[in-house]
Amino acid sequence: xxxxxxxxxxxxxxxxxxxxxxxxxxxxxxxxxxxxxxxxxxxxxxxxxxxxxxxxxxxxxxxxxxxxxxxxxxxxxxxxxxxxxxxxxxxxxxxxxxxxxxxxxxxxxxxxxxxxxxxxxxxxxxxxxxxxxxxxxxxxxxxxxxxxxxxxxxxxxxxxxxxxxxxxx
Numbered sequence: 001x002x003x004x005x006x007x008x009x010x011x012x013x014x015x016x017x018x019x020x021x022x023x024x025x026x027x028x029x030x031x032x033x034x035x036x037x038x039x040x041x042x043x044x045x046x047x048x049x050x051x052x053x054x055x056x057x058x059x060x061x062x063x064x065x066x067x068x069x070x071x072x073x074x075x076x077x078x079x080x081x082x083x084x085x086x087x088x089x090x091x092x093x094x095x096x097x098x099x100x101x102x103x104x105x106x107x108x109x110x111x112x113x114x115x116x117x118x119x120x121x122x123x124x125x126x127x128x129x130x131x132x133x134x135x136x137x138x139x140x141x142x143x144x145x146x147x148x149x150x151x152x153x154x155x156x157x158x159x160x161x162x163x164x165x166x167x168x169x
Contacts, residue, residue, distance in 0.1 A: 049070065
């Protein structure tokens with residue numbers, strides 16, 4: 001308000017004093033925000049200083065090097081009413097991307113573990129296959145023995161057969 005009033009009155013010294021005061025206040029707020037709210041890894045490594053009017057935002061952006069100083073020295077980004085939502089949207093998209101990257105690395109770890117287990121599973125499956133083949137071979141052997149025994153038993157006469165001697169019945 002002091003800057004606007006001085007500017008409306010056409011008083012260059014008052015404009016300069018009000019401008020310096022405004023810049024000092026914004027730097028003080030940025031310093032305060034930085035010391036209180038920036039604490040990586042608990043928080044992000046930057047903060048946002050919201051300037052509630054477009055005129056105030058335009059005045060701060062108009063100051064040569066002020067926005068860059070706030071960003072580099074205090075890690076504070078300034079935002080006005082029109083830029084705030086765009087800034088938040090881009091930050092949200094960035095955080096989502098980080099979350100996706102984190103999840104994708106977890107998926108790669110799970111896939112690596114599955115690959116290892118699948119290799120072990122292949123070995124166990126090979127052993128089972130071998131045992132099943134051995135069991136099949138034994139069943140073939142039993143079948144062969146059964147046929148041989150069946151042929152031998154065919155030759156044996158039935159006890160009640162007329163050809164079988166009575167005294168042995």
